[in-house]
Structure formats: C-alpha cells, structure tokens
Amino acid sequence: MSARLSKPEDYEALLRDYDTWLFDCDGVLWRGDNLIEGVTDVLEMLRRRNKKIVFVTNNATKSRRSYKAKFDQLGVEAHVDEVYGSAYAAAVYVSSVINLPKTKKAYVIGMAGLEEELRNEGIQVLGGTDPEDNTLESFDLGTFKRDPDVAAVICGLDTQINYTKLSKAFQYLLHDPACHFIATNEDSTYPSAHGLLPGAGSVGAPLRYALNKNPVCTGKPSSTMLDCIKAKIQFDPKRTLMIGDRLNTDIQFGQNGGLATLLVLTGVTLESDITGPNASSVVPDFVTQTLGDLRVLDK
Numbered sequence: 001m002s003a004r005l006s007k008p009e010d011y012e013a014l015l016r017d018y019d020t021w022l023f024d025c026d027g028v029l030w031r032g033d034n035l036i037e038g039v040t041d042v043l044e045m046l047r048r049r050n051k052k053i054v055f056v057t058n059n060a061t062k063s064r065r066s067y068k069a070k071f072d073q074l075g076v077e078a079h080v081d082e083v084y085g086s087a088y089a090a091a092v093y094v095s096s097v098i099n100l101p102k103t104k105k106a107y108v109i110g111m112a113g114l115e116e117e118l119r120n121e122g123i124q125v126l127g128g129t130d131p132e133d134n135t136l137e138s139f140d141l142g143t144f145k146r147d148p149d150v151a152a153v154i155c156g157l158d159t160q161i162n163y164t165k166l167s168k169a170f171q172y173l174l175h176d177p178a179c180h181f182i183a184t185n186e187d188s189t190y191p192s193a194h195g196l197l198p199g200a201g202s203v204g205a206p207l208r209y210a211l212n213k214n215p216v217c218t219g220k221p222s223s224t225m226l227d228c229i230k231a232k233i234q235f236d237p238k239r240t241l242m243i244g245d246r247l248n249t250d251i252q253f254g255q256n257g258g259l260a261t262l263l264v265l266t267g268v269t270l271e272s273d274i275t276g277p278n279a280s281s282v283v284p285d286f287v288t289q290t291l292g293d294l295r296v297l298d299k
C-alpha cells in the first residue's frame with residue numbers, strides 16, 4: 001500500500017531519505033504551458049538543499065535544447081544536462097545500441113524535437129516535419145518509391161499525424177522485416193492545459209494494429225531511458241526518488257530501476273485508479289496531491 005503524504009514531517013522525511021530527485025514533466029511540473037502551482041518554489045527549495053535534480057520526460061516533441069527554452073520561458077531553473085527526453089533516448093538507442101550505419105536513414109513520425117535529437121546523433125531523417133509528408137492529400141501507393149536506405153521507423157508524439165506518414169512508415173516496416181520499429185514512448189494519453197489528449201502510444205497504435213507488431217520503446221518505463229541517465233549522472237538508486245503522474249510509465253520506470261516512487265494526482269492518474277476494486281497493480285511508495293504540497297517545507 002502507498003503511504004499518503006500530507007504533513008510537513010512526511011515531506012521532511014523525503015528530503016532526509018533521497019538525494020536525487022527525478023521529475024516527470026507533463027502532469028507533474030506543467031500541463032501544456034501552464035505551470036502547476038508551487039512547482040518553482042519546490043524546485044528552488046530542493047536546489048537550496050543540494051538535491052540533484054533530473055527531468056525525465058516521455059514527451060518527444062521537444063529536444064533537450066528546446067526543453068531548456070521552455071523552462072526558461074516558464075521562469076524555472078533547469079540545465080540542458082538535467083533534461084532526459086524520450087526523443088534523446090530514441091536517438092541514443094539508434095546510434096549506440098543498434099548502431100545504425102551512418103549511410104542508413106530513419107523514417108520519423110514525430111515533431112522537430114525528435115528530428116533534432118536524431119540529427120544530433122548523426123542519424124539521417126525522413127518524414128517528420130517534411131512539408132511533403134505533412135499533407136492531407138490522399139496517399140498514392142502507386143507513385144510512392146521507398147528509399148532503400150531507410151532501416152528504422154521511429155514513432156513519437158506527432159500532433160500533425162496523417163495518413164501519408166502512417167502509410168509510408170507502414171510500407172517501410174511491411175517490406176523489410178529487418179527495419180527497426182521504435183517508439184519513443186507509449187503513453188496512451190497526456191495532460192494538456194485543457195484536459196487529456198491522445199498520447200504518443202495512440203499515435204503509433206495504427207501501425208501496431210496494421211502490422212501486428214510491437215515497437216521497441218525507448219522512453220519510460222524502458223531501461224533505455226534509465227541507461228541514458230546512468231551514462232551521464234551518478235546516483236544511488238536507494239537514495240533516488242522518481243516523481244510522476246502515470247503509473248505504467250513513471251512509477252513502473254522507478255520500480256524497474258529500484259528507485260522509490262512518488263505519485264502526484266495533477267496529471268493522468270486519478271484517485272479512482274489507485275483505490276477501490278479496479279486499482280492498478282502498479283503501486284507507488286508514496287502519493288501526494290501535487291508537487292506543490294512540498295512548499296510547506298519552506299514555511
């Protein structure tokens with residue numbers, strides 16, 4: 001059973017027990033461009049208390065560089081080397097785990113952030129934001145020529161998903177069993193400023209259905225994401241806390257890595273998901289309403 005936190009001494013115990021704090025972003029720090037109340041104060045308090053701060057997001061629409069710009073715009077201190085996104089994890093996976101030869105290309109369903117991270121790793125990209133593929137014209141298979149160098153299809157959150165991109169990705173995967181099928185993340189939904197929207201998992205679902213094949217996922221809860229962090233940052237898992245709003249990504253990710261986990265209820269998970277007969281089998285160590293609750297420690 002999860003421990004419910006509400007009293008200042010509950011939060012003081014977290015400060016005593018954990019040195020490294022991993023934060024999910026959508027639904028924990030913000031919803032869209034709306035910062036969740038109290039987040040800036042809590043992060044500043046943690047920095048004053050010399051906590052190591054890491055941001056771990058499955059949202060692949062932005063690169064680490066563009067996350068830094070978002071943090072700056074919201075007035076929250078953050079550094080590029082503290083940010084780990086599933087776009088970065090996918091790029092590291094393609095370049096360093098499957099070692100895609102530099103002559104090969106990746107077909108992308110996704111946005112500029114994913115393209116940027118892939119290019120930073122020296123990966124040639126097709127699709128993505130290319131205007132030719134961002135069309136609502138009907139897809140014509142008769143005139144489509146597959147690029148023989150495409151050896152991977154990478155699928156992330158794409159708010160301009162269309163039939164042409166799905167069809168091209170499908171063709172590459174259908175005709176080449178060796179073509180890598182990679183998902184940055186498989187979140188079914190995500191919390192926007194105005195409510196839930198379909199997430200990256202829902203964007204990639206048509207391909208999974210059409211091909212009857214599951215992609216390799218590089219974001220939370222996969223170990224690829226944790227490996228990316230471990231390659232750059234030293235931390236003791238026993239003194240590390242993962243804070244998230246989704247059970248099957250954030251909390252599962254923390255548990256897979258042997259980290260303590262804190263669920264907040266400002267994103268996709270509702271009270272009814274963790275209590276009652278239909279409660280999830282993924283049980284966080286701690287639950288608090290919002291990250292802003294930790295502000296009591298500043299008083």
Ligand SMILES: O=C(O)[C@H](O)[C@H](O)COP(=O)(O)O
Nearest residue numbers: 025026058059187190199200
């Ligand atoms: O890709 C998605 O489905 C969403 O961006 C999702 O919200 C992931 O972001 P996170 O909560 O991990 O920051």
Ligand SMILES: [Mg+2]
Nearest residue numbers: 024026027245
């Ligand atoms: Mg989240």
